[in-house]
Amino acid sequence: MPERIVINTGPLITLERIGCLDVVGQLPFEFISPAAVRRELDQGVVNGHPPVAPAWLSIRELATSVPAAALAALDLGEASVIHLALELGVPIVAIDEWKGRRAALAAGLEVTGTLGLLGRAKLMGLLPALAPLIDKALTAGIRYHPELVRAVLDAVGE
Numbered sequence: 794m795p796e797r798i799v800i801n802t803g804p805l806i807t808l809e810r811i812g813c814l815d816v817v818g819q820l821p822f823e824f825i826s827p828a829a830v831r832r833e834l835d836q837g838v839v840n841g842h843p844p845v846a847p848a849w850l851s852i853r854e855l856a857t858s859v860p861a862a863a864l865a866a867l868d869l870g871e872a873s874v875i876h877l878a879l880e881l882g883v884p885i886v887a888i889d890e891w892k893g894r895r896a897a898l899a900a901g902l903e904v905t906g907t908l909g910l911l912g913r914a915k916l917m918g919l920l921p922a923l924a925p926l927i928d929k930a931l932t933a934g935i936r937y938h939p940e941l942v943r944a945v946l947d948a949v950g951e
Contacts, residue, residue: 796885797823799878800850802833802870803889804907809845811929816919817910818849825851825883827873856880867893875900908937908945915949924951 805826808814818824824847831852834845855877863872871893878886879900886897889906897904908927915923927942 795821795823797883798885799825799874799883800887801874802830804887805845807907807935810933811926814847816914827877828854829869829873833870912945912949923949
């Protein structure tokens, strides 16, 4: 059985913007999102953004409501990703936003993001190079700390 990851809206949108949804779908993971993430993606389409609906993404309803304290600090998507991971016992979440990453770490979860997923794809030979994709993301308005970019590129030998 593949390792499971609960993935947030941000990485899915970024992967779509840079044309890498299919590549990430080839990773040996089962990707799961809470219904709140699906609703955020659907609202994006209503607002004129391209659809993001990879076939490899499984949508799950939460068994219990997200705690109000989590919603005070995070948006519903991030809070739902963390809550679903904890409900299902999934140890890894894919979140790009800093507040969500910090909250996930505080909850004892392992955190990755778009760059981590793309780095894994590069190391597995699914991508010839990562730097052009990072440049594409930056051009599309996605922001990454330069030290993070350098660390990821170093980790994949670029």
